Amino acid sequence: MNPLSSPLLSDLYQFTMLQSYLEQDMQETAVFELFIRKLPPGRNFMVAAGLEQVLNFLENLKFSSEELDWLAARFHPSLIDYFEQFHFSGDVHAMPEGTLFFPNEPVLRVTAPLPQAQLIESRLINLFHFGTLIASKAARSVLLAPDKLLVDFGMRRAHGAEAALLAARASYLAGFSGTATVLAGALYGIPLFGTMAHSYIQAHADELTAFAHFAYSSPDNVVLLIDTYDTEAAARKVVTLAPILAADRINIQGVRLDSGDLAAHAFNVRQILDQGGLQSTTIFASGNLDEYKLQTLLSAKAPIDGFGIGTALDISIDAPAFDCVYKLQEYAGKPRRKRSEGKATWPGRKQVYRYYTAEDEMSHDIVALAENDPHEGQPLLEPMMLAGQRIHSKISLHDLRQQTLANYTHLPKVMTTLEATPAYPVTISTALQDLAKQLDAEMVTHL
Amino acid sequence: MNPLSSPLLSDLYQFTMLQSYLEQDMQETAVFELFIRKLPPGRNFMVAAGLEQVLNFLENLKFSSEELDWLAARFHPSLIDYFEQFHFSGDVHAMPEGTLFFPNEPVLRVTAPLPQAQLIESRLINLFHFGTLIASKAARSVLLAPDKLLVDFGMRRAHGAEAALLAARASYLAGFSGTATVLAGALYGIPLFGTMAHSYIQAHADELTAFAHFAYSSPDNVVLLIDTYDTEAAARKVVTLAPILAADRINIQGVRLDSGDLAAHAFNVRQILDQGGLQSTTIFASGNLDEYKLQTLLSAKAPIDGFGIGTALDISIDAPAFDCVYKLQEYAGKPRRKRSEGKATWPGRKQVYRYYTAEDEMSHDIVALAENDPHEGQPLLEPMMLAGQRIHSKISLHDLRQQTLANYTHLPKVMTTLEATPAYPVTISTALQDLAKQLDAEMVTHL
The missing domain is CATH 3.20.140.10 (nicotinate phosphoribosyltransferase)
Structure with a gap:
């Protein structure tokens, strides 16, 4: 059955x-x-x-x-x-x-x-x-932030397998940019997005080495998670790493923030990246986001280019x-x-x-x-x-x-x-x- | 896949x-x-x-x-x-x-x-x-009402197929009596409970005929839904029907209330049933119930023997x-x-x-x-x-x-x-x- x-x-x-x-x-x-x-x-x-x-x-x-x-x-x-x-x-x-x-x-x-x-x-x-x-939940974020990258990050706390898949589909239908759920990409052709987990950073002896390993392994998708220990310190490591990677024609596409005051960190990180010549490196934010937090970040004009919205989307948390x-x-x-x-x-x-x-x-x-x-x-x-x-x-x-x-x-x-x-x-x-x-x-x- | x-x-x-x-x-x-x-x-x-x-x-x-x-x-x-x-x-x-x-x-x-x-x-x-x-949600109702029949009614608004099945399983594990979800009975051996829908009553020319048809078709599970038009009037029809069914050795096990002031209806219906000699016919209640409504009904000592808890359980609505x-x-x-x-x-x-x-x-x-x-x-x-x-x-x-x-x-x-x-x-x-x-x-x- x-x-x-x-x-x-x-x-x-x-x-x-x-x-x-x-x-x-x-x-x-x-x-x-x-x-x-x-x-x-x-x-x-x-x-x-x-x-x-x-x-x-x-x-x-x-x-x-x-x-x-x-x-x-x-x-x-x-x-x-x-x-x-x-x-x-x-x-x-x-x-x-x-x-x-x-x-x-x-x-x-x-x-x-x-x-x-x-x-x-x-x-x-x-x-x-x-x-x-x-779809009704996702529409709210899409209408607020039509020009931002919006990605479904909710699989792990969706209510089972079918919910995870159908949430990826419904949020894409409602205007999201894509999902992190691989099977939704494979079954429905939804664009897939993903970075790395804190465990990846932690498993390495140090953060900079973790960043470098990741960049050489996935050179077309270098989005580095920078909040495991100290966000601004990690952003400076990204700046240090960039010319080394550039010599191998690898471009650091983005960084991801996942904790703390996202707006404050985004302003700091944007400045560090810009001063380091990484004006085209984007900032992606995640961590218990929903459309209300999105609105607060947008109102603050936080320099964030994309958002991973997880649990709040996949369970339609307010309703x-x-x-x-x-x-x-x-x-x-x-x-x-x-x-x-x-x-x-x-x-x-x-x-x-x-x-x-x-x-x-x-x-x-x-x-x-x-x-x-x-x-x-x-x-x-x-x-x-x-x-x-x-x-x-x-x-x-x-x-x-x-x-x-x-x-x-x-x-x-x-x-x-x-x-x-x-x-x-x-x-x-x-x-x-x-x-x-x-x-x-x-x-x-x-x- | x-x-x-x-x-x-x-x-x-x-x-x-x-x-x-x-x-x-x-x-x-x-x-x-x-x-x-x-x-x-x-x-x-x-x-x-x-x-x-x-x-x-x-x-x-x-x-x-x-x-x-x-x-x-x-x-x-x-x-x-x-x-x-x-x-x-x-x-x-x-x-x-x-x-x-x-x-x-x-x-x-x-x-x-x-x-x-x-x-x-x-x-x-x-x-x-x-x-x-x-399981954590279900435990709350079980602890409140350890001696009542508690049934998972949530499949239709569970988040997809797997959620419906696993909600039936987890609520049974946490002490519920069973579920209405047939496949959960077939796959996990969970006891199944069910009555009839309003559409069943509506599809018949009149309510009494609907009750009789149901009783003859499922003589071992006669639980009649009595709120489609007028709850107390329907309870009186149940009393009218009982001796006719009894002649065919069919017992009306229960009635179900699904709308309105459940406590008030339960007191009225209990009285009507008792006066009609149906002291052993139980009253089952449903309709957007959760543990808070359950507590209110228990505090009011409403004569309700069992509860169908649906959406609030299967989506863990408060959390x-x-x-x-x-x-x-x-x-x-x-x-x-x-x-x-x-x-x-x-x-x-x-x-x-x-x-x-x-x-x-x-x-x-x-x-x-x-x-x-x-x-x-x-x-x-x-x-x-x-x-x-x-x-x-x-x-x-x-x-x-x-x-x-x-x-x-x-x-x-x-x-x-x-x-x-x-x-x-x-x-x-x-x-x-x-x-x-x-x-x-x-x-x-x-x-």
């Missing part, structure tokens, strides 16, 4: 519900929509990511004989028979990856026979939620989860509405329309019914999979990243900062409001 | 450093220790978990031909030759899973040739950090990362000390000794040198792998869970609450302090 693709990576209730659906022959078409209920504090928008993983999951969903055996000991034979033939044959409409979106906007819609649409819920949320979580849900909106042609306290949903299959100002800035969105409720704006949900087949060829991650960067240019300027602004206007169409009222009235009658 | 086992799931700098180590023939024995620098706010202790995954990773670490090809395009042939033959041949000493531990205590020690010990850093932290993060590091402490027989500002480490290979009061309560720990610094206390670090081979047969997850529950009984009572208490006393042995001073003196001379 491969944890990354197994249909058993799901909640138990999906299986017990499916058993009942099949026994009642409840296999008519269901429409589920995925949305995020609210923005975390301090956030103004979200960036859709993870659709590629969702489509890949749906395309390849099947049960192995080992999985069927495990299930057969626990569920009715009719369910096992159903799983033996299982493949996903439904439709998926979604906002393209990199789309900026807001709470309560459906961002992905599944239209499929009820058991299929139900079975996929847990993993679909799991994949879409995490991609969007990280490690979004309130992301996948809800039944229609079954057998009839709109459905969940009315649980504080968790009521807008019924029916929906579309989101986006409007822009004359200056091409996003002005507002309207959530409307997908059918018989036309609007002039740009429809954000597009068909992505029909009858279980993708209808687009796969878009390259590089192109998705370019599209995301283009999307940022339409954001109202006030929303590009770290401060929470008044909510972006998202209104509910009259037709959708009427439908909700009608369902509530029917429900009251029914109770 | 399998993301769960690939040696490329690592940081780029591990590879550039290894290339240099091999070129300089720096292959003498290195000792790295893993520790957590500080407790997050409000926490009193941590629970070690993830060692099983670490040992499994080390035992199976090798490079596939595809991985070697990818590396060959980027690194020197000598590094590729080294990787072709690679297997981990070092030693691992560690605290057993389930051990309660504190900041700056080495919890895992790797002794291996420098390139090996370096290469494994990123994934070793990634696995150990996450297991310990979740989604620990400051977990893996540092070089000795190379080629010589102790090493990193002195970066605010990040200095205790040098040398170390042992942790634990002391107990006459009442068998933990009193204090001493961090000492592993050799020539004997202490009377219980040594916490044990040999787990020697020369690349495990020295114990695998302990069952069930036994690890029992051991963890036993460990809790030695915690000072004041540390079992959700409030932060004065730090548990961890002292540094005189010999270790002397070694650190000596290294600092040598360093000053050296600079």
Whole structure:
């Protein structure tokens, strides 16, 4: 059983519900929509990511004989028979990856026979939620520092292997320059960056020797870590070493700071490097950075050219989860509405329309019914999979990243900062409001 | 390349450093220790978990031909030759899973040739950090509510597939009753729990029919979700349904509340069920729960028998990362000390000794040198792998869970609450302090 693709990576209730659906022959078409209920504090928008993983999951969903055996000991034979033939044959409409979106906007819609649409819920949320979580976090640093080198350094404290990989992907999609995670480079073609660890310096008898060894071993990537013992002293060693390396045509590309007062050290180190003739040697900073520390360093005009952002990015430290849900909106042609306290949903299959100002800035969105409720704006949900087949060829991650960067240019300027602004206007169409009222009235009658 | 086992799931700098180590023939024995620098706010202790995954990773670490090809395009042939033959041949000493531990205590020690010990850093932290993060979070609920059914409900908002599985494992190890994540049941033998989703109720024409269909389909696991429309009305439907099901020898085991004021609903529902003769039908609650909400519900004496804890558990929402590091402490027989500002480490290979009061309560720990610094206390670090081979047969997850529950009984009572208490006393042995001073003196001379 491969944890990354197994249909058993799901909640138990999906299986017990499916058993009942099949026994009642409840296999008519269901429409589920995925949305995020609210923005975390301090956030103004979200960036859709993870659709590629969702489509890949749906395309390849099947049960192995080992999985069927495990299930057969626990569920009715009719369910096992159903799983033996299982493949996903439904439709998926979604906002393209990199789309900026807001709470309560459906961002992905599944239209499929009820058991299929139900079975996929847990993993679909799991994949879409995490991609969007990280892309939305990464976007904040990208918008603050569009001209800086931003690198994902978060693998070691990401929550497991898949989180590390998908965080590298989502942050690159959102505009990061690359990652330190080698496998993300190998699997997704993301540019890789890396320097050296303190252990490398410590394992050598002295720091200068460590620098020299590294430079001769990786002459095309000489970025030296200078904070192991004394940052400014190490910067002076870099200046001492530079002409020796230059004689061998090796250029010291950069130095890395990883502790202490990064702004103060950067000013000192810049001066030492410049006075030593190393004006083109860049300064790269890391060490528990997030977008708030980035903003402080930028405000101080610290001479730092690039930033490694690790844990805070890969776990989305200020908002490690979004309130992301996948809800039944229609079954057998009839709109459905969940009315649980504080968790009521807008019924029916929906579309989101986006409007822009004359200056091409996003002005507002309207959530409307997908059918018989036309609007002039740009429809954000597009068909992505029909009858279980993708209808687009796969878009390259590089192109998705370019599209995301283009999307940022339409954001109202006030929303590009770290401060929470008044909510972006998202209104509910009259037709959708009427439908909700009608369902509530029917429900009251029914109770 | 399998993301769960690939040696490329690592940081780029591990590879550039290894290339240099091999070129300089720096292959003498290195000792790295893993520790957590500080407790997050409000926490009193941590629970070690993830060692099983670490040992499994080390035992199976090798490079596939595809991985070697990818590396060959980027690194020197000598590094590729080294990787072709690679297997981990070092030693691992560690605290057993389930051990309660504190900041700056080495919890895992790797002794291996420098390139090996370096290469494994990123994934070793990634696995150990996450297991310990979740076990430490889960322990808080277990200590609060030792007699309640506690179930991991977090898969959908866990950070990817591996996080979902390892969160189920770590929370069970820490004393949870089980999980809803099917694959965690299949792979680890963790007890599975599940009810039904709101979509199940909504897909039916009415709630009572949904309840009946579910009961007949899963007669051994009848836990009915009663908050989709009106919780108390649904509880009355449960009472109506019970005798009909009883005629078919089906027992309604429980109901689930998932929204609104859980305590108030629980009191109402308990009364409705009791008056309807359903005294043995339990009440299970879920919906954005964490240990603080659990405490509130327990304080209110809400008649709730079990809790599904989801997102807050699987992402460790109040502390989604620990400051977990893996540092070089000795190379080629010589102790090493990193002195970066605010990040200095205790040098040398170390042992942790634990002391107990006459009442068998933990009193204090001493961090000492592993050799020539004997202490009377219980040594916490044990040999787990020697020369690349495990020295114990695998302990069952069930036994690890029992051991963890036993460990809790030695915690000072004041540390079992959700409030932060004065730090548990961890002292540094005189010999270790002397070694650190000596290294600092040598360093000053050296600079």
